Amino acid sequence: MSDWLTPILWIGGIGTACGAALALAARYLSVEEDPRIERIANELPGANCGGCGFAGCADYAKAMVTADTAATLCPVCNSESSAKIAALLGRSVEVSERKVAVIRCGGNDSEALRRFAYNGIADCAAAAATGGGDKTCTYGCLGYGSCVRVCPFHAIAVADGLATVDPRVCIGCGKCIPACPRGIITLAPAAASLHVLCSSKDKGPVVKKACGVGCIGCTLCVKLSDGAISMEGFLARVDYSKPLTQDVLVEKCPGHCIQKIG
Amino acid sequence: MDYVLLIIGAVLVNNFVLNRFLGICPFLGVSKRIPTAMGMSGAVIFVMGMAAAVTWCVHTWVLAPFGLQYLQTIAFILLIAAFVQLVDIVMKRFVPALHRALGIFLPLITTNCAVLGVAVMNVKAASGFCKSVVFALAAAVGFSFALLIFTGLREKIERADPPRAFQGVAISLVTAGLLSLAFMGFNGLVK
Numbered sequence: 279m280s281d282w283l284t285p286i287l288w289i290g291g292i293g294t295a296c297g298a299a300l301a302l303a304a305r306y307l308s309v310e311e312d313p314r315i316e317r318i319a320n321e322l323p324g325a326n327c328g329g330c331g332f333a334g335c336a337d338y339a340k341a342m343v344t345a346d347t348a349a350t351l352c353p354v355c356n357s358e359s360s361a362k363i364a365a366l367l368g369r370s371v372e373v374s375e376r377k378v379a380v381i382r383c384g385g386n387d388s389e390a391l392r393r394f395a396y397n398g399i400a401d402c403a404a405a406a407a408t409g410g411g412d413k414t415c416t417y418g419c420l421g422y423g424s425c426v427r428v429c430p431f432h433a434i435a436v437a438d439g440l441a442t443v444d445p446r447v448c449i450g451c452g453k454c455i456p457a458c459p460r461g462i463i464t465l466a467p468a469a470a471s472l473h474v475l476c477s478s479k480d481k482g483p484v485v486k487k488a489c490g491v492g493c494i495g496c497t498l499c500v501k502l503s504d505g506a507i508s509m510e511g512f513l514a515r516v517d518y519s520k521p522l523t524q525d526v527l528v529e530k531c532p533g534h535c536i537q538k539i540g
Numbered sequence: 541m542d543y544v545l546l547i548i549g550a551v552l553v554n555n556f557v558l559n560r561f562l563g564i565c566p567f568l569g570v571s572k573r574i575p576t577a578m579g580m581s582g583a584v585i586f587v588m589g590m591a592a593a594v595t596w597c598v599h600t601w602v603l604a605p606f607g608l609q610y611l612q613t614i615a616f617i618l619l620i621a622a623f624v625q626l627v628d629i630v631m632k633r634f635v636p637a638l639h640r641a642l643g644i645f646l647p648l649i650t651t652n653c654a655v656l657g658v659a660v661m662n663v664k665a666a667s668g669f670c671k672s673v674v675f676a677l678a679a680a681v682g683f684s685f686a687l688l689i690f691t692g693l694r695e696k697i698e699r700a701d702p703p704r705a706f707q708g709v710a711i712s713l714v715t716a717g718l719l720s721l722a723f724m725g726f727n728g729l730v731k
Contacts, residue, residue: 292598293617296622305625307633395612399699 312343314366321362323354327430327484329451342367353377354449376468377450379433379443383419383462384475384535387439389490390418406459414488417460417478425454425463468540472522474499474507474514476535481512487535494533502527543674549730550678556654557686557714558723563654568712570645572698577691583645585677590627591620592676595659596669609663614639616659624650642668653704654683690719 319339326334330351332341341347342363349363375491396405396412402424405411411420423438433447434454443454445468455463462477474493478485482494495512507514514536516522527536556562563584570580595616603609628646631639639646649655658679662672693715700710 284606285611288602288606288608289611289615289618291601293618296618300622300625300629303629307629309632309636401699464591 315339315343316386318363319365321359321366322352323359325430327354327449327451327453329449329453331352331412332464336370353451370417378445378448378456378468378540379450379454379463379516380466380473380475380539381425381434381441381458381463382475382477383417383440383460383490384491384537385415385418385440386437387421388432390439390492391417391488392447402457403459411460415478415480415485417462417476417480417493418489418492419458419460419462424457424459428453428457466516466518470516470518470522471538471540472516472525472527473537473539474516474535475537476513476533477511479511485512491534493535496532499527499531499536502530543671545730546671546675547678547681550675551682551685552723552726553730555682555686555723555726556657556679557683560657562657563652563683566648566652567683567690567716568709571687571691571694571712574688574691574695575614575686579641580645580648581680582641583649584652584654584683585680587624587627587646587652588619588648588658588680588683589673590679591623591655592658592662592672593669594619594623596662596672599659599663600669612660612663613656616656619658620655621650654679671712686719686723690716693719 315336316339321337322335322339324335326332328433330353332338335352336376338347338352342349349360349367352360355363360478391414392412393414394409394412396408397406398408398423402420402422405420405422410416413420416430419440421436421441423434423436423441425441426434426436430451430453431447431449433444433449434441435444436442450465450468452465455461455465457463460477467474476485476489476491477492478489478492480488480492482496485492485494493512493514495514497509497514499507499514500509502524503522504520504524505517506520507516509515525538528538550556554560557564557567558630566580566584570576598615599609599612603612603615608615624646628639631646658676662675665671665675667675694712697711697715706714
């Protein structure tokens with residue numbers, strides 16, 4: 279055989295053999311997958327945030343098709359893609375209310391005092407484990423950004439020693455909630471604009487010494503809010519299931535801890 | 541004794557990543573968290589051992605008898621890519637648990653230069669079948685070793701506070717360089 283024919287035949291032969299083996303394997307060894315899984319996965323946002331409780335969007339799509347999992351668990355999906363998924367699954371889906379994360383603390387470095395200079399690892403859990411945290415208030419945001427690092431949507435930022443959520447970017451996946459060692463992050467309906475930005479359960483005088491914007495437990499907001507705010511010990515809490523529209527509370531609150539967001 | 545030297549040589553002295561600088565992209569790409577690094581390590585060990593066996597057979601029985609050694613690169617790439625795809629399909633069917641564990645890493649290895657490198661080195665050394673496969677497995681263990689050490693370091697660095705200019709990839713590359721320097725210390729252990 280000539281010099282050029284042998285290599286062409288052999289490499290071509292190897293290529294063909296490999297191709298044939300792959301084709302046969304794909305034909306006879308393939309695993310049947312429901313075609314809806316891929317189409318539903320395409321409708322999901324693809325950020326793999328884990329907000330639904332599954333290991334990612336593809337995993338959730340699989341669970342919806344194979345295990346009859348509810349189609350409303352994705353916090354990111356808008357109503358349009360939710361409707362498409364419901365149509366693919368052949369069932370009706372009621373759209374869940376959009377929620378955003380709220381960090382219930384307003385004590386930035388100009389308002390809240392710090393007891394000592396923390397110089398360790400820049401992580402809230404580590405800071406909280408060091409003598410109970412460097413903030414004088416043992417309930418407030420430490421500002422070392424543990425929630426910022428877990429947020430898959432870059433919706434949280436730390437400024438002046440205080441983490442804040444951008445409600446326009448936040449999609450309410452809830453990943454930041456377990457990341458906060460103080461447990462002060464909660465999910466609130468995106469429609470609610472008034473929030474009590476304090477988590478201190480201490481009595482008024484103690485709060486006042488530690489922070490300029492803490493809830494002192496005066497109960498004024500409870501009287502003005504038609505039952506949407508109630509007292510939990512010495513701390514006012516908003517019940518988001520009831521409407522709260524009294525914007526005047528922002529000025530009236532003597533602790534300056536009720537604020538309007540969004 | 542031959543094999544002991546071969547293994548020590550491939551794992552420590554001539555470490556694929558840190559001394560030969562092969563397989564750098566997965567070394568930097570999947571070294572952010574220990575579990576992913578473990579998955580990648582498992583996939584690399586499996587694929588490198590199998591690929592060495594396949595390429596050895598093709599080289600000895602096809603390329604060498606017909607004087608086609610100059611085509612080894614293209615033939616090996618073809619074989620490795622097809623082989624990894626085949627393993628992916630077969631595994632998905634018969635060992636779904638392992639397929640889930642190795643997951644995305646299996647197809648990623650298709651274009652890993654460490655796999656091609658070990659095949660080419662086996663040809664150059666003209667070693668027998670057993671020796672080729674053992675060398676490939678040892679090289680893959682060396683890769684995993686380097687990857688896991690590096691991942692451990694990166695996880696620590698993640699929590700540290702380096703100067704702004706060094707944050708992210710920069711400090712990772714510096715770390716990789718220092719790790720490589722440290723591995724140079726094994727030089728002379730095996731001739």
